[in-house]
Structures are given as C-alpha cells and as structure tokens.
Amino acid sequence: MAANAPDSRQLYSVYRRLLHQHGAQNWWPGDTPFEIMVGAVLTQNTAWSNVEMAILNLRQAGALEPEVINRMPGRRLATLLKPSGYFNIKARRLQNFCRWYLDQGAWDALREWPTPDLRQGLLSVNGVGPETADDILLYAFERPVFVIDAYTRRLFGRLALLDVERSYDDARGFFEAALDSDVALFNEYHALIVVHGKDICRPRPRCGDCRLQSGCPTATAHQTDGR
DNA sequence: ACCCAGGGTCATA
DNA sequence: TATGACCATGGG
Numbered sequence: 001m002a003a004n005a006p007d008s009r010q011l012y013s014v015y016r017r018l019l020h021q022h023g024a025q026n027w028w029p030g031d032t033p034f035e036i037m038v039g040a041v042l043t044q045n046t047a048w049s050n051v052e053m054a055i056l057n058l059r060q061a062g063a064l065e066p067e068v069i070n071r072m073p074g075r076r077l078a079t080l081l082k083p084s085g086y087f088n089i090k091a092r093r094l095q096n097f098c099r100w101y102l103d104q105g106a107w108d109a110l111r112e113w114p115t116p117d118l119r120q121g122l123l124s125v126n127g128v129g130p131e132t133a134d135d136i137l138l139y140a141f142e143r144p145v146f147v148i149d150a151y152t153r154r155l156f157g158r159l160a161l162l163d164v165e166r167s168y169d170d171a172r173g174f175f176e177a178a179l180d181s182d183v184a185l186f187n188e189y190h191a192l193i194v195v196h197g198k199d200i201c202r203p204r205p206r207c208g209d210c211r212l213q214s215g216c217p218t219a220t221a222h223q224t225d226g227r
Numbered sequence: 228a229c230c231c232a233g234g235g236t237c238a239t240a
Numbered sequence: 241t242a243t244g245a246c247c248a249t250g251g252g
Contacts, residue, residue, distance in 0.1 A: 044234040050250055051233090085232090085249035093235085129235045149233050194233050203231070 008178045010161060015185075018192035022199075025191035028139035030055075033107060035064055040135035041093055041127065042084045053083035066098040066106065093127025100125045115143045130168040138190070144183050146175040147190045151197030158201070 029048070030036040035055065042051045057080040058064050063072060078091040100121070104110055110118060118141060122133035130148075137143040148171045156162035162171060179185060 040233090043232090045232065045247090046234085047232040047250070049232095050248095053250085083249060086234095086247045087249080089235085089247055127235070131234065135233080147233085151233065190233085197233080 007161070011175065011178045014156075014159065014161075015189050015192070018196055019188070022192055022195050024188060025195055027187060027191035028135075030139075032064075033140040034066065036140040037097065037101070037136050038064065038094065040132050040139070041097060042081065042090055043135075044086070044090070044129075044132060046085050050084045054081045054087075057081070057083070066101050069094055070098045070102065089127070093125075096126050097128060111141065115141075115145070118143070119145075130172075134172070138183070138186055142183050144176075144181040144186055146172050146179070146186050148172050148175075149190075149194070151193050151201065152190070154203070155193055155197060155201050 028036045028039065029052075030039050038058065039051055039055060042054055055064070058069075061068075061080055063069055063077070063080060069077060074091050074095065077094065078087045081087040081090050081094070084090060101110070104121065110121075113121070115137065119133055119137060122128050122136055123130070128136075134145045134147045137145045138147055148168055153162065153164050153171065157164035162174060166174070179189075
C-alpha cells in the first residue's frame, strides 16, 4: 500500500530531520579501506559491538591485511572472528573475499574499475551479497551507491514511503532516482538511518501468537517509530 | 530465558 | 521464484 514513486522532497526532508536529531555521523567506523571491507563482511546480521571485538583480535594478531588473512589457517582465523558470531562461515567468506581482492590486484587496481564492474566483481565472491557489496562500494571505494538494509526498510516502510516487499535493487533504485548522486549524502544518510534504527526505530514487538522473525504484522500498537 | 543484531547461501518444492 | 534452515556470539 505504500507509495512507491520516488519523492525527492520527502526523502530530503527525512534526511534533514535525521541529521538535525542525531548530528553528523562521519562513517564508516574504520580507519582504512581494507578495514572497512572486513567490517562490512563481519557485520552481516550482527551487532557492530561484536564486530569491533573481532576486528580488535585481527589487529592484535597483525591480520588486518589481505595477504595475512589469506595464508592463515581457516581454524585460526575463525578463532579470531569468534566474538562476531557465525565465525566459521565468516572465516571462509573473508578468505574468499581476500583471494578475489588480491587476484584482481588489490586497491590500486580495483580503485580504477567502473562502479558497475566493481559491483559485479564483489557480488561474484561467495559470501558477499548486495548489501555487503554496496557497503564496500560506498564506504571503501567512495562510489555513489545507496545502501539498503533492514533499518532502511523498517524506517521507510513505517513512513509509508517504501514498500517493504520490494527487492534490494528495486529499493536501491528508488533512493538513487530520488536523490542527487552524491557520495557524501549517501554516506551520511545511511549512517543516520542505522543510528536512528538502533536508538529509536525499534523492531515491532512480537504478538506471542506467531513467531515471525520481523515481528507480527498485526501488532501495530507501538510507539517506537520516533519523530 | 528470551529477543535482537548494519545478511547470505543452500536445499527443497 | 519462493520459502525455510542454517550459521553463533554478546548485550539488553
């Protein structure tokens, strides 16, 4: 039932309100492009506080470099990743990514790739899906790509600006068509959506009768959308 | 003792 | 193509 035609004014209005409420976030929380890429993989369905512990482990082990991650035994890597959860899968995914990253010539080569090619390359890695790829494109390679995540769907779904059922690429196209193609804008907007989601735009409480993962669709009595 | 978190892949129908 | 199972830890 949600309106789906891109509406620039509404999207910019929401952006200004988020910025006013939360202040500039200056993302991504990570020092180097490669650390950002690692964080993007590790944060899949995982609280960032857990990811931080895993990245700290990697740093202390001198393993925040693709060559080191690649030649490390999978078991050893999984141990370092333990606090971030899904550590066996993530160890494999990180090594898949690092192998691809080095095979393509690492940063100096990849930074020259056109965005569509870079996106396809990232998606070709087993363990890198659309959101992880776009995190990397936007925050590491500074390409104007609008990241869609669970917080984005929840917030704009509740604002009735976005149909929650739309596909990832469709939802991304919705934002990219309505907003100026601006890296700084996309960067800050997504960061604000996440911060707002953690603080204010909470998940809907479960109704007790059903066990749907994202909350009972009929349990509408809540005051968690924020203003 | 729940519930949730900045997803993605794979097997099945 | 569409749903479900699975992955797993730390914090509220």
